[in-house]
Amino acid sequence: MPKKTYSISELAVQLQLPRTTINDWLKSFSPYLEFEMRGKRKEFNRNALEVLKNISVWKNEGKSASVIQKLLEEKYGILGEVTAGNNEEPAEEAEKNESSNDSSGEMMQVVHSDIELLLANVEQLNEKRIKSTRRAAWGSIIVMLLILAGVGAVAYFIYISMIKLQMENAAAKQEYVKKIEILQNESKQQLEELNKLRKLELEKLSSDFNIRNKKFQQELQTQKDELAKAFKELEKSVAANREAEMLKMREAFAAEQKAALEKLVAKEKELSSIQYQLGELRKDSEVLQKKTSELNKMLEKERNANKKLESENIELNKTLSSMQDDAGDKL
8 A cells, every 4th residue: 555645735734834834844854854756746755744743843832943953863863964955945946947857857867877887887898908908998998988978968958958947937037027017007007097087077176166156256246236226226216205105115125125035045055055066076175175265255255245235224124114204294
């Protein structure tokens, strides 16, 4: 029955730890972890899982890496030579380049076996060299030269493969950086367009508000002029008309005053609507808030003027009543 083995992902699940942590431990404590190659992937046995569990316990106890290495050496012994952690590649990068490293490793194994076989043949030739002629000696030298040439060719092929892999990685990295820059530029352009649209909308709202405010001021001024004109006409007709005419004029004036007040109420309602819109605009721009404050002050002045106008109407009514009483007394 085959022994149970674990991949790096399965080790992370068994230990309930992040895969990055497992990769760091596999790199730092590799001399104490048994594994075997399954195709192009490393598989770890139960002994390696037990070692990792002990490492997890000691890490939780606060022990340093050097102390854990001593404990592992005392309990399990060293399986291989310890390599400095800073000189190793990260586990993730090792996995990414695993296929190329495996092919290079297999090629080196084939070359190594060929070299061992050739060295064995060379030893046999050396044993026979004592009894052979000078021609046999030259043959062994040629064989050695061929071996060195083969080893050099294999080393050159491995070097070219590593350079090609590095160039491909650099090209992929540059392409990724270019894509990020394109996305950043697109986001920046979209943000600028959105700011332009918002600015245009604010300018449009501000223009509409100014137009409405100007129209409202003109209507108020027109009503004020009409009321002043009505007052002048009333003053002229009081001296010439009798009591009935004065009464009719008072009723007409009262009706006009009522209509004017109704118009004023309607304008105040419209002003309330404008103030509501102004409150919405205030959220978008502090500049509009200043204009709204100025508009409120102007409206307050108009209300004060209206109150003053009402008080003047009351005084006028009192004067008319007094004049009516005087006319009655004379009659």
